[in-house]
Amino acid sequence: MSGLLVQQPGLLSLLQDRGRYGAHNLGLTTGGPLDFTAFDWANRLLGNDANATCLEIGFGGLSLEAEIDTSCVITGAETPCRLNGDTLSQWQTFDLAAGDKLEIGFASKGTRCYLAVSGGFDIEPSFGSSSTVVREKIGGLHGDKLQAGDRLPCSAAKIDRHWQLGEPDRPEYGDFANLRVVLGYQQAAFKPTQQWRFFNTEYRLTDRCDRMGFRLEGETVHSDMVGMLSEGICHGAIQIPADGQPIVLMNDRQTIGGYPKIGSVIPLDTARLAQLSPGAVVSFEQIGIEQAHNIHCLQQARFARTQPDPC
């Protein structure tokens, strides 16, 4: 099948759908887009299925050549993009013709951008999903990040009309995020003074942040747990090992682990965390489960009601 030919693969370009669910019983993790908000807009602007396979471009550096005529969009991190050498706007659909060269430079604000094609990339699902998890060698084209010479299979499918997301509705990427947290797991083992410290200081992203987890540094926090049995870890869980420095567990986390956890960051905010670079600052804010549900519902409603503009 023809599609888009990879000339330069970029640093960490991964085919992703919405994620792999229902396979934790085999030890398979979720995968999926780190910033699902930018991912969802990419598919929506093209009129794709919400679970259509896109390319998550980590940090940038990708160039592709089209073998077919299709329509595309690039959302997410602010990145200089060029089509046959001409500047290309993000958050706005555009046509790609056979022979066209698409270049995605390095992200200047944010870390992950998303390239969607009309109809999505045509990837055979593994365990119900096309999501690439490099650690597991599962998903994507060959269970790995893109390599030069790969072909991203997709059908010729131009859209009739072009759309863009209005600037006020686009997310802003910066170097700070407030992460809202639902208390849970071993939270009772963190004394009130420890919890106070955790929610009232700022943490900095270390350079050990990847799709498994984001390691932070700042005031140390300690629990009273001495030894614990390994248990299931959900997305966004905040693990605090003996060194007292929190790790927010992300899409490619191991499904079980044995470190104390104080609670979990809500998915909307892990998506924001994922766009930050080492050195960026985060704070944690405790919210109740009702509030978390409200935020989720409002986000869903906002996404449904925000209409892109024709262009």
Next chain:
Amino acid sequence: MRIEVAGQNAFIVYFAEQTSAAVSAQIQAAVNNILASMADSIVDLVPSYASLLVIFDLDRSDHFAVKQQLRGALANLDSLDAASGELVSLPVYYSRESGPDLEIIAENGNLSVDQVIEIHQQQEYRVYAIGFAPGFAYLGEVDERIAAPRLATPRQKVPRGAVAIADRQTAVYPAVSPGGWNLIGLCPTRMFDPAREPSMPVKVGDRIRFEAIGREKFLKLGGEL
């Protein structure tokens, strides 16, 4: 039993402070009940030693409804059926060649290498959890005489099929990976094969028996040295 919040769309149920075959059987019964009565709203279940993580679909249900349904599903746990998961036999080529840590375990336990091999085979193990990597099944509990702490420096490369011991757990490495467990043999059975259905020969709650095989049989069954 305690039901705690894990995240915005997840609960974790703690069944006991310590694990045992009975606790594990109870968890397996809970998994069966939840799958039978709540399949619509459940996304993933992660059973482990003494807990069960329940992840639900926030677009189909909510915290309060799921918690109520969970209480129902956990109220009548008939753990008897689940106690006797399937019995799966795994062949192992135990030798100094395939198990570089056999001698250390023997030395530490004042045993001969043959005794270590015999003790490892003489009991049934239970699959307590699957995780760490695809197809990695945590089996317990090994006889105290051959229990061994993790290596101080993990190996960069443990071969696929390596049969290993860490503390009172044993496992078969499903793929080549770094690892800090003590290696005592090699198993030719693939613990995770994405191309096969089912992709794993075991599931949580099953019982495992290891059976010694010779070098030739190991190679004949597809093992690699």
